[in-house]
Amino acid sequence: xxxxxxxxxxxxxxxxxxxxxxxxxxxxxxxxxxxxxxxxxxxxxxxxxxxxxxxxxxxxxxxxxxxxxxxxxxxxxxxxxxxxxxxxxxxxxxxxxxxxxxxxxxxxxxxxxxxxxxxxxxxxxxxxxxxxxxxxxxxxxxxxxxxxxxxxxxxxxxxxxxxxxxxxxxxxxxxxxxxxxxxxxxxxxxxxxxxxxxxxxxxxxxxxxxxxxxxxxxxxxxxxxxxxxxxxxxxxxxxxxxxxxxxxxxxxxxxxxxxxxxxxxxxxxxxxxxxxxxxxxxxxxxxxxxxxxxxxxxxxxxxxxxxxxxxxxxxxxxxxxxxxxxxxxxxxxxxxxxxxxxxxxxxxxxxxxx
Amino acid sequence: xxxxxxxxxxxxxxxxxxxxxxxxxxxxxxxxxxxxxxxxxxxxxxxxxxxxxxxxxxxxxxxxxxxxxxxxxxxxxxxxxxxxxxxxxxxxxxxxxxxxxxxxxxxxxxxxxxxxxxxxxxxxxxxxxxxxxxxxxxxxxxxxxxxxxxxxxxxxxxxxxxxxxxxxxxxxxxxxxxxxxxxxxxxxxxxxxxxxxxxxxxxxxxxxxxxxxxxxxxxxxxxxxxxxxxxxxxxxxxxxxxxxxxxxxxxxxxxxxxxxxxxxxxxxxxxxxxxxxxxxxxxxxxxxxxxxxxxxxxxxxxxxxxxxxxxxxxxxxxxxxxxxxxxxxxxxxxxxxxxxxxxxxxxxxxxxxxxxxxxxxxxxxxxxxxxxxxxxxxxxxxxxxxxxxx
Numbered sequence: 001x002x003x004x005x006x007x008x009x010x011x012x013x014x015x016x017x018x019x020x021x022x023x024x025x026x027x028x029x030x031x032x033x034x035x036x037x038x039x040x041x042x043x044x045x046x047x048x049x050x051x052x053x054x055x056x057x058x059x060x061x062x063x064x065x066x067x068x069x070x071x072x073x074x075x076x077x078x079x080x081x082x083x084x085x086x087x088x089x090x091x092x093x094x095x096x097x098x099x100x101x102x103x104x105x106x107x108x109x110x111x112x113x114x115x116x117x118x119x120x121x122x123x124x125x126x127x128x129x130x131x132x133x134x135x136x137x138x139x140x141x142x143x144x145x146x147x148x149x150x151x152x153x154x155x156x157x158x159x160x161x162x163x164x165x166x167x168x169x170x171x172x173x174x175x176x177x178x179x180x181x182x183x184x185x186x187x188x189x190x191x192x193x194x195x196x197x198x199x200x201x202x203x204x205x206x207x208x209x210x211x212x213x214x215x216x217x218x219x220x221x222x223x224x225x226x227x228x229x230x231x232x233x234x235x236x237x238x239x240x241x242x243x244x245x246x247x248x249x250x251x252x253x254x255x256x257x258x259x260x261x262x263x264x265x266x267x268x269x270x271x272x273x274x275x276x277x278x279x280x281x282x283x284x285x286x287x288x289x290x291x292x293x294x295x296x297x298x299x300x301x302x303x304x305x306x307x308x309x310x311x312x313x314x315x316x317x318x319x320x321x322x323x324x325x326x327x328x329x330x331x332x333x334x335x336x337x338x339x340x341x342x343x344x345x346x347x348x349x350x351x352x353x354x
Numbered sequence: 355x356x357x358x359x360x361x362x363x364x365x366x367x368x369x370x371x372x373x374x375x376x377x378x379x380x381x382x383x384x385x386x387x388x389x390x391x392x393x394x395x396x397x398x399x400x401x402x403x404x405x406x407x408x409x410x411x412x413x414x415x416x417x418x419x420x421x422x423x424x425x426x427x428x429x430x431x432x433x434x435x436x437x438x439x440x441x442x443x444x445x446x447x448x449x450x451x452x453x454x455x456x457x458x459x460x461x462x463x464x465x466x467x468x469x470x471x472x473x474x475x476x477x478x479x480x481x482x483x484x485x486x487x488x489x490x491x492x493x494x495x496x497x498x499x500x501x502x503x504x505x506x507x508x509x510x511x512x513x514x515x516x517x518x519x520x521x522x523x524x525x526x527x528x529x530x531x532x533x534x535x536x537x538x539x540x541x542x543x544x545x546x547x548x549x550x551x552x553x554x555x556x557x558x559x560x561x562x563x564x565x566x567x568x569x570x571x572x573x574x575x576x577x578x579x580x581x582x583x584x585x586x587x588x589x590x591x592x593x594x595x596x597x598x599x600x601x602x603x604x605x606x607x608x609x610x611x612x613x614x615x616x617x618x619x620x621x622x623x624x625x626x627x628x629x630x631x632x633x634x635x636x637x638x639x640x641x642x643x644x645x646x647x648x649x650x651x652x653x654x655x656x657x658x659x660x661x662x663x664x665x666x667x668x669x670x671x672x673x674x675x676x677x678x679x680x681x682x683x684x685x686x687x688x689x690x691x692x693x694x695x696x697x698x699x700x701x702x703x704x705x706x707x708x709x710x711x712x713x714x715x716x717x718x719x720x721x722x723x724x725x726x727x728x729x730x731x732x733x734x735x736x737x738x739x740x741x742x743x744x
Contacts, residue, residue, distance in 0.1 A: 216360050223741050243738035250358065250737055251679050254672075258363040258658060259651040265365065274650075281647040327640050334643030338634045342624035346445045349650045352375050352382070 073210030094193030413483030427481030671740030
């Protein structure tokens with residue numbers, strides 16, 4: 001792990017530690033904009049983690065930026081950090097100027113589309129898109145749209161939120177109406193930038209990172225609780241039934257961490273669609289197993305609002321669905337390898353860089 | 355014991371990548387040429403086949419005992435290099451079982467605790483692909499509880515007399531030597547693992563009877579090995595008398611973390627990828643893609659552990675975790691095969707189609723993976739201890 005990365009992650013851990021207390025997260029979840037924590041993230045430069053030096057950022061690489069999202073996931077950060085970083089990645093790829101945060105991106109679901117058209121010499125959008133994260137609070141939505149079947153990147157300032165929804169963690173996931181929205185020439189890039197599939201993949205990696213971080217936190221909480229909780233005169237950690245469960249939990253959390261880390265490191269040089277697919281499929285699957293076991297170990301206490309476990313479980317239950325669940329990505333992997341054939345499978349798993 | 359850290363599964367840095375990539379290419383090309391030239395064939399048994407001729411070819415490449423000092427026939431390569439070559443051999447379905455244990459664990463054991471004579475005599479032979487060694491550990495009344503072994507070594511003038519029976523000894527009928535675990539002192543409640551000694555046994559020694567134990571697939575891999583007053587000279591002792599357990603724990607990370615723990619049904623996975631083909635249904639693609647995601651993740655995890663070994667660490671807990679996940683994947687592959695290619699679909703396949711054999715092998719062997727080399731329950735106990743729960 002690079003020293004530069006620690007220079008980013010160390011202050012991040014301090015800020016998350018200070019601001020992501022259970023009370024603070026619960027208050028934030030009840031509504032409103034998490035101004036305090038967002039200001040702290042901005043002041044520390046963390047919202048620019050994906051911004052290159054020439055675009056006014058600190059010059060971290062993207063592997064560092066995604067590592068930050070893993071840490072944020074571990075602390076149940078309730079703020080659109082991932083979305084702001086993803087928005088900058090889209091803008092940068094499209095050659096559009098950076099925007100003031102907090103920003104967000106869309107679409108986030110496979111198959112959802114926004115059409116960009118020329119109408120009366122103006123750029124006009126069409127489409128209604130569900131589940132746009134934090135749209136109600138965002139300065140803009142950076143949209144991966146299509147123009148005459150080709151990818152286009154569009155900055156939509158002051159998005160029209162048609163309905164407000166939240167995921168299980170009360171993170172805003174709004175429905176945005178793009179129909180008839182007219183955008184300035186300077187907010188549009190056609191034939192440049194990322195295709196919708198790429199945006200979907202980077203979003204998936206962002207969520208996989210957050211899941212991996214949260215699973216690690218759930219493992220820690222479960223181990224601590226099992227050692228503290230006394231039943232039948234001894235800590236429940238002393239029961240083989242509990243030990244065997246915890247071992248399975250650790251295995252799933254470790255697998256998610258390994259899959260995610262491989263995809264993260266790829267971001268520094270050559271992002272790999274396969275590695276990202278593996279990371280999201282594996283982490284999303286682990287999210288289910290780890291949550292179930294962590295709750296089993298925590299017993300009734302873990303089911304209460306009082307215990308912090310639910311901050312992580314409600315988040316991983318949400319994040320595993322976003323930017324493609326484990327089934328969607330497993331099917332992507334299946335189609336990818338089936339197209340290449342069985343003989344080529346090993347070369348996909350253990351590629352030889354040229 | 356040091357607590358397991360999830361960060362230990364982070365693959366080693368890219369600074370080693372170019373050299374490893376070149377080696378991987380070299381191994382992959384060699385195997386492709388050998389396969390094309392008939393140097394080996396692929397069968398449903400994959401890498402789990404005894405083929406001395408092929409082992410000698412692997413040795414000629416310098417790929418047995420890679421990490422050992424040159425004076426003992428090694429290449430002084432890193433564990434990461436060994437990992438890459440080993441993984442390529444397994445993935446190619448090359449028959450490498452003959453030399454596998456000697457290369458993976460007996461050689462490192464001798465290097466760690468062996469005498470100069472043992473090292474200079476045995477290691478070069480292993481590295482040449484001419485000495486295969488099995489492990490005599492389990493007994494009729496000693497499975498997961500290995501501290502309970504009863505095979506007895508009694509001190510006599512100039513050596514030891516061995517009396518007892520080993521079971522589940524894979525390939526004892528084909529190996530040259532056995533790494534035998536025998537009791538040299540009584541077991542005490544204070545230290546249940548004390549009193550066991552490792553010996554290097556020449557399997558041609560007088561008094562040894564080797565009998566096959568056929569497995570449920572009707573294959574002969576296991577054996578019962580009976581020692582009837584077998585004399586072993588003093589120089590057969592490996593390391594310290596009564597010191598087996600402390601010697602063997604270091605070796606377990608090598609034994610449990612490798613790709614062979616998740617590469618036992620790989621041939622069936624390849625067959626499944628071909629079977630679902632380009633027009634795969636969503637269901638089939640998802641089922642097979644999930645297995646690929648798991649396999650790819652295990653590949654990264656095993657590689658990470660090779661990185662820890664290279665740094666001189668002894669990642670026992672991490673290795674247990676990989677074996678637990680890996681062996682369950684070996685069991686899931688035939689389970690998925692049942693769903694993706696159900697009985698009516700299999701019935702329609704040509705009787706000569708290789709899929710039948712691949713499926714049968716993976717299904718019939720499935721129960722063995724989570725038992726051999728440490729049961730899932732034992733491994734999970736080790737992981738729990740690593741988490742600080744025990």
